[in-house]
Amino acid sequence: MGDIFQQKVRMGMIGGGEGAFIGNVHRMAAALDGRIELVCGAFGQSMDNTLRTGAALGIPKQRLYASYSDLIRDEARRDPADRMEFLAIVTPNHLHIPIAEMAIVHGFHVMSDKPAGISLAEVTAFADRLAGTDCLYGLTHTYLGYPMVWQARAIIGEGRLGRLRKIYVEYPQGWLAENLEAGGAKQATWRTDPARAGLSGCMGDIGSHAHSLVEFMTGDRMSQIAAFLNAHIDGRRLDDDGAVQFRMEKGATGTLIASQVCAGEENALKIRIYGEEGGLEWHQMEPNTLIERPASGPALIHRAGTDKALDAEALARCRLPSGHPEGYLEAFANLYRDFAAAIRAGQSGAAKGVPGIKEAVAGMAFLEALVQSNRNDNCWTEVPVRSVDEAKKEKI
């Protein structure tokens, strides 16, 4: 009995073949804590790529598949003690929902890369179907795996900043400053293609992270936005840059900046939140530090680490004593660890500690509202609310 509990959780993967970036990130994140085993995959668009990738990963040939439908169908036929338990989806965006749907139909839990899909309609329809199953759905908003993001949420939740007033979140990158898609760079090509990336480029890719971070840290909802989107390369069909003014449901206002044409910038996600009593600041590129500035008195440097007096949820996401830096892969691994634990614990719907279908729908609603605002002369636009609960209600 104890033995069953300790058995590694079996993962399958769609996408992440040679030449992809994020697939290997998911694999490392899943491997880190030794609780998950990758047992099968359909990694590339060609079987050749899948075979090479799979061999390098030590996966036996019979569990390397030509397509996601083959994988799902064949795994579903295997002995339950042996078949994959959840499917990681790391393809371009347009395939997220089709694959996730087939997976839950066959009873597999799903861990999907973000954004959840390519339209709000698609994702809400999926949410409806998910609600009728016992499957777990997780969305890899990596940054919500960082301990100091949880620490910030706890500080705000305790009311230590007072009523919130201002939120500044920014996410400058530089990698699309050049016309990489012209040269056929894989990432750049699909991310700037509406058919595969969906309704937004930069905002879908990284603005969505900024949005989820705001809602997670504040425990509030971005309810109205005015969006300004740009594309800087001739012929680029999706935004590579933008800014969003927003209002939160509880009254705070803010600015969200996301750009992929800030030449020289790496991955500089940063958030500042101010209330009546003080403010917080967190930078993804130095993730183990969280600055708290009370309205008066010295600022405080909160630090990640198993030896620190942190909020319990933050502490649970640290592996090392302070001063031994943890980073992006550890944050990512926290999502996988919690997802695996939720599977073993028999949870359904959302995995405790992991962004799920609610965040998936909220993220798509945000993207849809901002594209609409941008088209309508940047006017203030409501972010549609369509919670999973409502989805459930509607179904009845």
Place this chain on the structure above:
Amino acid sequence: MGDIFQQKVRMGMIGGGEGAFIGNVHRMAAALDGRIELVCGAFGQSMDNTLRTGAALGIPKQRLYASYSDLIRDEARRDPADRMEFLAIVTPNHLHIPIAEMAIVHGFHVMSDKPAGISLAEVTAFADRLAGTDCLYGLTHTYLGYPMVWQARAIIGEGRLGRLRKIYVEYPQGWLAENLEAGGAKQATWRTDPARAGLSGCMGDIGSHAHSLVEFMTGDRMSQIAAFLNAHIDGRRLDDDGAVQFRMEKGATGTLIASQVCAGEENALKIRIYGEEGGLEWHQMEPNTLIERPASGPALIHRAGTDKALDAEALARCRLPSGHPEGYLEAFANLYRDFAAAIRAGQSGAAKGVPGIKEAVAGMAFLEALVQSNRNDNCWTEVPVRSVDEAKKEKI
């Protein structure tokens, strides 16, 4: 003859009595390089305050005046070899232009605190009158006195960033997070009073610095804006916070954030500018460092200092070898030093190296446009162009 040249430039001052902040800053900035002597003043609203302030400054009683008009009139009657040569105006905003006008009518140069006045009409009318005199007019946009701001301008001017695309400028402060005006705090009271502060609070006070910094560094003009202004304290009649989307004449777009309700923030002016080939970042709170990020390769840390290979204009604004930090007062002193030199050099209109009437008008146009945009549902609004040259033309 050489002796005349070396004589200190004689300054008078209106405002800056006991309890004021910026008056003493102007005095220290003017004193630092030993080229300017404060010879007279009308410092306070009461003669008592003026007498106490003047005595503490070692100014003889006969040159302490009850009002600005007394001061200007009486100084004008003194022997030219002895009377003040220029007048520093450090009062609340509504008095800037009336005093400046009387000063130039009597032939005195003017160094004014910013913003130039309380309305665009007022400032452009003044610009017209100034154009008909030989007087110099300087506007203390302090941050344009920092050497690394000049270095940034030089790097951009040389084209090292390529064509500019994105500009992010932010200016969070926290000092108005509380209702200080209710307690009668001097600064807070007039800065939140439309009669004395003018059409904008936070944007007039610090947004105007951010605006001038953008135009100065880029050598370009902010031509269109969409503004979002807020007031967070019940009964506060002017904005204490806001954000502006903007477009530059040459095509770059950007976001300007300014706030005085970011509890815990000090004076965190920061600017980032990105072009096709790289980006720059400068923080006022660590002013001796300028980061340049090429699109690829290591970022560069440019540092202020007389021993550094800097642009000539930047170098001319350093007093100390690198590693001996210079700060706000030194930046401020650079404006005064250049203004005094311009007087000795017999310049008129604008003092070389000092923001002048052109920046004064541009700043007011910016404020007027943003108040208008905010009223009109944050719609895109043209920033009116009314250069001094045009003012001159119109007059003819």
Place this chain on the structure above:
Amino acid sequence: MGDIFQQKVRMGMIGGGEGAFIGNVHRMAAALDGRIELVCGAFGQSMDNTLRTGAALGIPKQRLYASYSDLIRDEARRDPADRMEFLAIVTPNHLHIPIAEMAIVHGFHVMSDKPAGISLAEVTAFADRLAGTDCLYGLTHTYLGYPMVWQARAIIGEGRLGRLRKIYVEYPQGWLAENLEAGGAKQATWRTDPARAGLSGCMGDIGSHAHSLVEFMTGDRMSQIAAFLNAHIDGRRLDDDGAVQFRMEKGATGTLIASQVCAGEENALKIRIYGEEGGLEWHQMEPNTLIERPASGPALIHRAGTDKALDAEALARCRLPSGHPEGYLEAFANLYRDFAAAIRAGQSGAAKGVPGIKEAVAGMAFLEALVQSNRNDNCWTEVPVRSVDEAKKEKI
């Protein structure tokens, strides 16, 4: 054939039971890249602890052993296709060499925590024995796994700093500022006990890291030292703090500081190296950044990342694009990844890219010299040279 190559490398572990810190770090580091499988262990001092730890790790009972000798003996009897291939030793220092010796006698490769042992004699004797086998020996000087440490080594190796002059390395920690051993804290108890920790406390634990970093980055040998050791807690029998003046063989001089009583410090290893043409600076707590300061001109910020133009060895140790922070576990994992690759490649003696027996001996020689210097009124003391080559020669 390809299949055999891709098979995971099978690892056993001694130490790292419940309550230990470093054991789990080794396990995560080994797991991260999916190339190593933990197949057996003797984790705790009690079989109970080992069983609990092993079950939580999903290791079958029959491969959980009561002692290291049981483990080595029994694994040696298993089918070669199934038995462990290398043994990770994560016990207190006094057991490192006894276990390592038994392991190599039975043909197992060894990955040992540092320092290698408790005396120079013990470690050189082991080096002799190792030289007569085909076994690999690795020593987890974690910090040598960081990409920017390799980048620094490459910059120095290329001669970009010119002839080296000064080296400052410092390693302040605060965790032993209190008398933790009095309270029975596991780590503190054995690390302050000469019988288990060896001849030095703080220097053995962290000074040895600083020493290895200096020799690795410079490609030079610390040949003479004058050491100053202290113990700050009544009754503490080993140093908890110290400073070392040193001379390198090629002429540079430097200072090494290590302390575990710097209350409030985390794990602040930092190194600066200066040559005639410039300097370098690296902090372990922000490991993805390496500052290079040429004698004149702007400093350069080198950054880790798969998308950066780095030295090939540095690049090979990055997993993520720049701006996605990698940390301590990734550095550690680099050692394990290279060690596993060396096993598959059939290397013997030292694993390419992993500190080995040479560093083990050098580290112990350093510790022995500093204890001697400290006893002799801090006088200059030669660090004995006893390279593996010499060990081999002597044997003949």
Place this chain on the structure above:
Amino acid sequence: MGDIFQQKVRMGMIGGGEGAFIGNVHRMAAALDGRIELVCGAFGQSMDNTLRTGAALGIPKQRLYASYSDLIRDEARRDPADRMEFLAIVTPNHLHIPIAEMAIVHGFHVMSDKPAGISLAEVTAFADRLAGTDCLYGLTHTYLGYPMVWQARAIIGEGRLGRLRKIYVEYPQGWLAENLEAGGAKQATWRTDPARAGLSGCMGDIGSHAHSLVEFMTGDRMSQIAAFLNAHIDGRRLDDDGAVQFRMEKGATGTLIASQVCAGEENALKIRIYGEEGGLEWHQMEPNTLIERPASGPALIHRAGTDKALDAEALARCRLPSGHPEGYLEAFANLYRDFAAAIRAGQSGAAKGVPGIKEAVAGMAFLEALVQSNRNDNCWTEVPVRSVDEAKKEKI
């Protein structure tokens, strides 16, 4: 009466002609607060230089002197209401004491650059003579003028760090990495010449600052040292680099590093002090920040500024609200401001808040001890105690 009080304090200056660095620094520092007027000088070695320098400063010809003795003698003959009140000495070290002696003999207060002289004997003899006068003597250890240095002293004085254990102070510069003296650079030439610089080069120039900072912040005395001095340029006759192990009278130990051959470094003075309960860290290059690290809990960022809750002495040394950076000149000006106030207040001996003869003697004792230790194989050496009180006693 009030009028007399407000009169500016009249300063003379020896040294600081064209081509010198520190003279102009003293002048700006003295000018900043508008309380001091430079009335006379013997600036250069040639009268020509003095005349040019004086003219540029607006000093009338009749108060420009060919030599320091001329200046002192002639000023002493002027009307007391008009003659200089104190003399700033900014020459190379060997002239400090001869000039200071003549000045006090004629009743002038003295503000001297550091170190006080070229030998301990010379300085203690001067201390004896000073004790017999009503003159003030100030020594410009600039860094003791920084507000956050006073804040650190206050935190330590309150016992917030507990009993002190460790002190690390470092002062790397790079400007003498090359053989500048060979090219005749003025600064480099005299600073490397024992006849003009005294018994030590680097330690005399900057090690003495580090020493004074340690004693000031801790309120304790460096009682024993072991020193390691180096010269890196062929033919350089004084140390350009060194390290010192030290013991404080109350038991703390530490390391002092000072170097002028750290190519690429600017003026990176930094100090860290640790006690049983926590630690402090201050960097001269970011002087408005002081980090306090309690043994547990978040670190605190103390910030300079007139709006901060600081120790009264620290606050008294701030001119601007936080976030408006003050720097080196402001710290320097604090010494001058306090010195001028002490003159007006009729103090004698030491000026409140300004390093004086006690620090002068302590600094020379430190230098003499370290040169001796270095000669004696770096052995532990007592720093001789010869306080002013003792000097006074001896005289009796």
